[in-house]
Amino acid sequence: MKELLTSIAKERIYSSRKVAILTGAGISAESGIPTFRDKDGLWTKISPEEMANFDAFYKNTQIVSEWYQKRREIIEHTLPNAGHFALRELEHLFPSFHIITQNIDGLHQKAGSEKVIELHGNIMRNYCIDCKKYYELDEFESIYEHTENHIPKCNCGGLIRPDVVWFGEQLPRKALEKAFQTAEEADLFFTIGTSAYVRPAADLPIIALQNGAYVIEINPSKTGLTNFTHLHLQGKSGEILPKLLEEISLNLKQ
Ligand code: NAD
Numbered sequence: 001m002k003e004l005l006t007s008i009a010k011e012r013i014y015s016s017r018k019v020a021i022l023t024g025a026g027i028s029a030e031s032g033i034p035t036f037r038d039k040d041g042l043w044t045k046i047s048p049e050e051m052a053n054f055d056a057f058y059k060n061t062q063i064v065s066e067w068y069q070k071r072r073e074i075i076e077h078t079l080p081n082a083g084h085f086a087l088r089e090l091e092h093l094f095p096s097f098h099i100i101t102q103n104i105d106g107l108h109q110k111a112g113s114e115k116v117i118e119l120h121g122n123i124m125r126n127y128c129i130d131c132k133k134y135y136e137l138d139e140f141e142s143i144y145e146h147t148e149n150h151i152p153k154c155n156c157g158g159l160i161r162p163d164v165v166w167f168g169e170q171l172p173r174k175a176l177e178k179a180f181q182t183a184e185e186a187d188l189f190f191t192i193g194t195s196a197y198v199r200p201a202a203d204l205p206i207i208a209l210q211n212g213a214y215v216i217e218i219n220p221s222k223t224g225l226t227n228f229t230h231l232h233l234q235g236k237s238g239e240i241l242p243k244l245l246e247e248i249s250l251n252l253k254q
């Protein structure tokens, strides 16, 4: 079998102690969750202005809530794929290993990854826009189902919204700080299944590069980042990552 890694890549990987991984919608594509910007992506069917922003939620709460509930139900029944599981295994091979994800599906955690920084929130969590009380999934879904017009409301009367970052909103401060710190300190950085289009997430691989990290991209297509990376592994993450894990663990044992 042809090896994926060049000898320089191997050298850099085996001497790395701090690993950072940036993932985007592409890593969940093989689990059946559509990406945003590919040809079958979500935004080709519906415009983000219509759904993923606070004004839309405030004005058309029922429509937006129902759209999120539909996505939530799909994600609830979705399983991690071979790419997520390979990352879980890789976590054990390095002293420091963090996944920074733009995904809101929680599939890294479902696969067993422990150090996951969620930049754009998680669709399973919800909170009240007035008193900021958080609702776990069971409680939220029971409110949703028993509410007339599917407009979920808190005890205080406030609307309950998904804990995801909408267009025009700030990213959660702690997660963002941790992500920047992780990128700065990394010796090895992977950018996987992201079009590297949405900032500030797209800045992270550049920060890692500027601080001396070896940067590897895994994506079936080229992105705006490809020319800046040290190595582009072209293909689906569910196929490339298990091969990569095998190559890395074989060499580590030798
Ligand atoms: P994007 O849709 O802009 O880009 C997806 C990237 O994945 C593309 O570069 C594409 O070539 C690549 N890709 C497609 N199939 C792949 C595969 N099998 N293996 C590896 N790569 C593959 O997604 P993005 O860069 O994550 O955009 C950011 C926004 O999308 C974020 O705000 C995120 O919250 C949101 N999003 C999340 C989910 C999810 O949680 N699963 C789904 C859709 C969108």
Ligand code: ZN
Residues within 6 Å of the ligand: 128, 129, 130, 131, 132, 133, 154, 155, 156, 157, 158
């Ligand atoms: Zn409230």
